[in-house]
Amino acid sequence: MAGVGSACLVVGLLTAVYAAAISIYGAVAGNRAAVVSGRRAMYCVAGLALTATVILQAAFLRSDFSYKLVAEGSSTDTPGFYKFTAMWATQDGSLLLWAVLMSLFASAVLYTTRRSLRDIAPWATAVLASIAGFFLLLMVGWENPFETLAVVPAEGVGLNPLLRHPAMMIHPPMLYTGYVGFAVPFAFAIGALIVRQTGADWIRATRRFALIAWTFLGAGIMLGALWSYSELGWGGYWAWDPVENASLMPWLIGTAFIHSIMVQEKRGMLKVWNVSLIVATFALSLMGTFLVRSGILDSIHAFGASTVGRQLLILIGIVLIGSTALIVSRLDDLRSKAKLDTLLSREAFFLANNLVLVALCVVVFWGTFFPLISEALSGEEASVGPPWFNRVTTPLALVLVALAAIGPVVPWRRAGRALLLRSFRLPLTVAAVTLVALLAFTDAADSTLSLVMFVLISLVLSVVFQELWRGTRARQTIAKVAWPRALGQLIGRNRRRYGGYVVHSGIALLFLGVAASSAFQIQRDVRLSPGESFEVGGYEITYDRATAEIGRDAAGTGAPITLGAVLTARRDGEEQVLHPSRNFYPSRSGAAGPIGRFFEGEATSEVAVRWGLRRDLWAAVRPDIADLEPAIREADSRFADSGQDVQAVVVAALVERYRNNSPPANFRAIESPLVSWIWIGGMIVVLGALIAVWPAPETRLRRVTSIYAAKLGKELSRV
């Protein structure tokens, strides 16, 4: 089937080229048949990319090592779930994932806009087809995922053990869906610029896609953080790693975009700003893909050097230069008629929020590319570390949270002083009470920035609560219903607004977790023998005994050997048992001996976490197998020619010996306050985004009653 897969890519590429060409012809010549043909061609590209993906996935699932990609990225002992997800752990596979997601998104938006945006849609089709075609070209020309091997190996290399984590395997498709999704508003923005229809039509048609992309990208970033926290064995969730930053940057600018388009929809303002933001968001999305695959910056995520880095850079260049030229040529069309009435208006606060988000992105960009910048300027590669990022981004984050608290209260156009005083009375009271309580009952004052953040978070949450409360009361008065129904109606009728408020709450809780866990985390690194104890935060932790298992990896990653420890943590008279461990994967290099290879391959931490709303207790172990090494060396020489069954018995005996001897081991333990609120906040953000994206239920009803609405409207307009 590899030939069919390759054929799908080649025909897909030709079809994408056709889709772009016929759509442009249709737009220029005003030929609707050509436009429809172009749209259908895009559906075909999606079908072909999907077929190619199914063929490749089938090869992974049946461990068909005649495919070079399968042989390099999977093995017979890779668990089924990870075989399914191994495709995007490879470069060729992730390019195919880009192409299939891209073409599916493009097809979805072209289908939903098939009866609207008559002038813009053909150009958007051409842009979307070009982008999909570019990724198909990368595979056809340089990185064909269907390349086969002349000599089929008996076993594959296997999936990188670090990637054998559920969050990590869902994380790439989430990120890519986000990256790809932003191509949709980008393409329609370009179409709108070309045909000089710079109103809000293109925004209305693509807003949902932008929000879906933003949600997926955010969820992908969160899953990456969760993977880092629970798999990498260092105890953190965010390291300001270049690839982490590469996904954060388009999310930041995308956040600015989904706020500022509301200003264009409501007031017809910020047109240049909005098209610039979406161009930047999409270019940064491409940059994210480039950084993961190019290996130009040192990163824990850079899984191998790429052969397509230069091509991706060319695409980024075309996107930036072409879009900028187009925007400049359309400045007259983009000029807004409306002006900012006052700084005390919703639109002014949106603008301020945008400026802070862009500033955050600039800071992250500078820090991420500083090694390249310093090398270019001074010849020496230097980098800025997490302390620099934390120092520079924290004040901006505080301003952002403050704006999230103030913005929802302020109305469009102009806010009166009396209204503001009335609206902030409750939230400011809550914030003041929070401040006093924190100073009186906690040690939050030890970190001034965290203290300010906690107070601002209380402001955000109380503003959201007040908005819901007032809205529900108003709804109760109008509809004469009980408050739960009024609340439901309020959210249902204003999903975009209240979905946004739920997102604000989630972000506030996320910042709560970040601020508390960053400032008040306590970490200890110790080496212990069984029976010894140590303290971390309010816990006393005892190393009870060593554990050692063959083929019983609790995380189901397929690791043959798992060495670990049983720890007992005591706090306030309560006991908790923790089982941190370390998985050992056999080396396939051939340099290690037949027995030693089981201990000398890659190893990954399986950390033990006691999750809690108030605090997490996190523990990792690094077993010391030095005592086993003489025995391993001896076994390597004695059993070199033995069969696999005998070697398995020897390995089992060595593992048994580790368990019985219970040697000293190295531990890292962390008490991290409120860190769970990061994940809870992330889930609330997704929930809020779903509310905002979901179509309003009363649309059908309003269509039926439009005649009556018009009559009513006409009568009212005469008043």
Add this chain to the structure above:
Amino acid sequence: MEFALAVVVLAGLVAVVVALPLVRGGGDDTDPVARAELEAAKEAKYREIRDAQLDHEMGKLTDEQFRAVDRELRAEAIAILERVDALDRR
């Protein structure tokens, strides 16, 4: 051989799908396209009116501010509805 055969078959299928509108000619009916655009504009205007109503009910807009905004938005909504009517009469 497998590759060449697959290319021919897949290209043939694609050609049929994309050529159909060209052979039939005409493409989409233009009225549904225009109607959908107006419907989208109408939905957006209705949403704005509802937003303003909610702001007024919650005390964010004074009566005077609300009357001005509401009148303006409704006039814009009516203009859209008149365009829909004109489309229907065609």
